[in-house]
Amino acid sequence: MADGIVVAGFGFFLLFFLTAVCGMSGTMAGLAKMIALLVDGVADPAIGLASDRLKSRYGRRVPFMALGLIPFVLSFGLLFSMPESLTGAAQFIYATVCLVVLRVSLSGFVLPYTAVGAEVTDNHTERASIVAYRLSFQNAGILLGVVLGLGVFMSGATGMLERENYGPFGWTCAFAMFLAGMIAIRSVWSVQPRLHGPEESKENLLLGFFREMKELKRNRSFMLLFGTVLLYFLAYSTHSSLALHSSRYFWGLDTTAIQIILLSACLGPVLGAPLSKLILRRMEKRTLSLIAYFAIAVLLFWPPLYQVLSPVKLTPDAAAIVLLINGMLMGTAIMVGGVGFQSMMADTADEHEYLFGVRREGLFFSGLTLAFKAASGVGGLIAGVALDLIRFPTDIASRPDLVIPSEVLTKLALASGPLPALIAFLAPLFLFGYRLTRKRHAEIIAALDARKAGAE
Template sequence: MVETGKPSLATRLAYGIGGAAGGIKNNGFEYVLLLFYSQILGLSAVLVAAALWIALLIDAFSDPIVGYWSDNLRTKWGRRHPLMYTAMVPVALAYFFVWNPPAGLSGMNLFAWLLGFTIVVRLMYTFFEVPSTALAAELSQDYDARTSLMSFRYFFAWVGGLTVQVILFFFLLQPSEGDPSGFFHLPGWHTYGLIGASCIFGSIAIMTLGTHRHIPHLKAPPPLRKLTPLRVLGEIWETVSNPSFRALFIATLFGLLASGISATLNQYINGFFWEFTSDQIGGLTVAVYVSAVLALVIAPMVGRIFGKKRAAIYIGFLAFTIAPMPVILRQFGLLPPNGTDLLYMIVLCVTVFDLALIIAYQMLAASMVADIVEQNELATGRRSEGIYFAGISFMRKLAQGVGVLTASGILAVASITPGMRSSDASDEAVRTLGWGYALSLLVLWMIMMVCISFYRISRADHEANLAALAAGGAGAEQVKP
């Protein structure tokens, strides 16, 4: 009997904990890697951005390959789990070495080290990310249960990433005279890499082992057929031509361009624009735990009330207009001066509320991808969960790469150079940084909301797709976990 109910709590927890690996990796690469390699190790920000972008570009093209392979793989452990097991050790080791380059390495040698290990991290993480996200569409066909699964995944992604970053700012970066932020304490960064790598390994292991028992009940690969390069390309093109997928695909492009800029410039906004101390930045990070908990409640609730598309639009519009507002208000002199407790509390409250909405939007958007699977199965006779989530992952990586490059351009225009400290930045440089950050986010996020409005699958559409598949006998049987 096809499962239509909610997966058990144990299944949702195991699936969700797997998201922590991505949260840790993404937080490291998007929030502090540019800071570490440029400001601390002295590598040009342009070279850091180039290394990250090249690694993203190479990895992005692995997504459709891994996605298609994951959809069609035939083993005694099913389609997804063999790839997930393969990723565990290599991705953890490579992540450790990213944050532990040999002492004295500099210039192009440091660039080569960064490039090589970021490529390995991203390629091997794809072997986990694509098949594991595809599992959401197989563990349940229920419209709301999929939102619950994705809510757990994004909750643990944020909590995992935040926890390791809290450890970095509160316990590993030790302030000293001339370095009140503690950013230049190298042993702390090296330990951060070790902790992050260990948690990535544990997260992948828990998710993979925790869902292993469901392998016999997951969807089977499509029937054997003669596959040629042209046929593979044709099937991929047929799959991604779904109108609702195109809407999410393009929305993801603009949304993640904004996310890449936001994540890369986050520490610069906190350090240069607001002039927060490392303790204050750590406090902002800790407060976002509240955001993740709120999102875990908000996303399923508004999804049930409004349906996923309308809920995503409502939440997204509210969240993405609030996000840059403190910076814009400061540009017009409408906020208290830097160094005041009132300013910090305003930024803290806005951050908690806004991030809760942003995380909830991400949960809903991810669940919307899963609902395309049955519509595609009706049209093509194939289940292509891997291709769909690989497509979103592909766009995520390209967009974030361009976002990092754009952020580096904003830093260059603002004349914020490698090794510069906040006290050395001119007022004009800080204003330029603020405008570049706020306006780029506002424009890109608004374009994203327009794109997602073209998504076409409602709750009624999803239920009709399931009924049509049941009537036609399509799909493999699945039992309740």
């Protein structure tokens, strides 16, 4: 849930806040995001490996979560409280430092927590259920972030453009993340007896890190999943970074309509969680994810393209209804695809133990988040550069009577819809090479059990 609030803050509000409200250029705002995510991307595998190996009196995984919680909560609040006196390079440095601290500390919290989901059970179906619950609470966090933003602190005709609204929004979100994080830490503490013991290794952590990264490259299943998530999140980040710009200025929607549309995607778990659980009884995880990811590409593509090319344009009221339904379908597809994908990642960790004799849940899910963060950084940069290339105005808050040319709005629509849709269409192509079926996973689990029995 804490992670979901960050996703809402970064995915929907950050680029708009930095450009339209604070006056940063789109390129500089996107560059700040990318620098932070690339720094974090380098740290992620090391955090994952250290989490896999750590043995302490405070329990497995818990110390990393406890150390990461406070810094990421504080940096989130500080980011949206950027002093108005800062301009130019100082503004860029402030945003970049806040983002770097937030991203690295968030990894220290989220990576160990996510790895626990693969440790508490080896059952193929139970893992899908755990992922469904986790993604449901993440979506609840996104929903909470959107409601606090557009429904509470930025409500009203000009609420999105008023700088003084963003500080209270950031600190309220920070407080909610702190409460959710404490509950998560307590939960991981409670399942310590069910977790795998840390690997006994005398190898230097740095040398082990490079060796393990080579092993990951040799795991075909992991590399296919890595490529899938890299392209998918590149598309998603580009789209979500431009969502507020597109909704407000291309579609002409008011704050209430934008809030409802953004929230519609958060309703995905309502349909997606039970739907994925039902379908996975009869369908392979790979097949389910393929269908879901291709559906996401189509749902990203068609609404803005229709509005640009159709002789019959949607009015703002009609567009709100269409985008609401489209958002619900997309949220469902994202949830279904996420359940299949993340449980495939957990199964791949078993395959890795079978192939190399070590368990690396933390390292595996750090690979997942590495792909997410690298893609999010590049996607945010693409969105920022796109705003500058199409000459979309910055510092709109200080120019209330500004009229944006129609050709600029058309280019904005294409950048926020069809462009990320084309990227999203490529993402599931990797999954055609994934071969870890339900039957093969059962064989691997049986072989691992036999190996452990022989060792005893």
